[in-house]
Amino acid sequence: MSDLLERLRARGWRMTSQRRVVAEVLDGDHVHLTADEVHARAARRLPEISRATVYNALGELVSLGEVKEVSTDGRAKRYDPNAHHPHQHLVCSACGTVRDVHPTGNPLADLPPDQRFGFSISEAEVTYRGLCPSCA
Amino acid sequence: MSDLLERLRARGWRMTSQRRVVAEVLDGDHVHLTADEVHARAARRLPEISRATVYNALGELVSLGEVKEVSTDGRAKRYDPNAHHPHQHLVCSACGTVRDVHPTGNPLADLPPDQRFGFSISEAEVTYRGLCPSCA
């Protein structure tokens, strides 16, 4: 699944060294980094990359639908590159670790029309919370 | 359902004028205010109430289980006093409005054991997103 760079190039995303490292840092499954973590990892390879650039790149990847923003707690948003494979999240209430999970069932189907209040609903996000083995 | 004050008093919550207005502002169903909104409304009745006090009171109401914290977007947390009636949320992606909804089905039951990764899961939170009638 490491063709994120390919896809971006194919879609005409102007490639700069900064954007490349951000995309490389995010590439892969089960990655749930905060913007600051992305910045830290990118800076290991490109020491002068600025926070603003990381935020810009992340924002664009989200707009392009290549990365999903997940706000699991009230803290920093996390960026999930696994956007093409629908899944939900399991979050440790203590340490904040995030795991991708695949529940059975379709939560969207569980919301009857009379509970939609005229909204045009586009997605259902499920967050499971609990303690991970190390925090329990 | 406006016995929040009663319950708090019964539980020995020290009652001050500040705490009273915060509780009164939050009382009721279908209330999803941010801390700043709570502060603004409280200040209409008690002009000199400080932000810190509002945050303190909200934090305690959450600890007491009388109010639930909801982070629907990456922005400010919202406080939901409807904590005794399990429900999920429907959020407008444009204006941020929140509605309580009651889906059928039980998302907790939808997560098979092999998808729990040793976590002791305590809750499942479902957030439906879409455009509300006014924003569509």
Next chain:
DNA sequence: ATCCTACGATGGACAGAGTCCAAGTCAAGA
């Protein structure tokens, strides 16, 4: 009814996450 004191309120400083902007730099097409 008054006094005491521990608990609560205050506001200002601080911190974390994220946005904005003017000026400088560079990818990529001509």
Next chain:
DNA sequence: TCTTGACTTGGACTCTGTCCATCGTAGGAT
């Protein structure tokens, strides 16, 4: 190679929330 519009930079700024020393007061004791 040149040109230019798009990208990057860093610092200032905003928003949300926390912390802390000091002051005030709810509510039990007298």
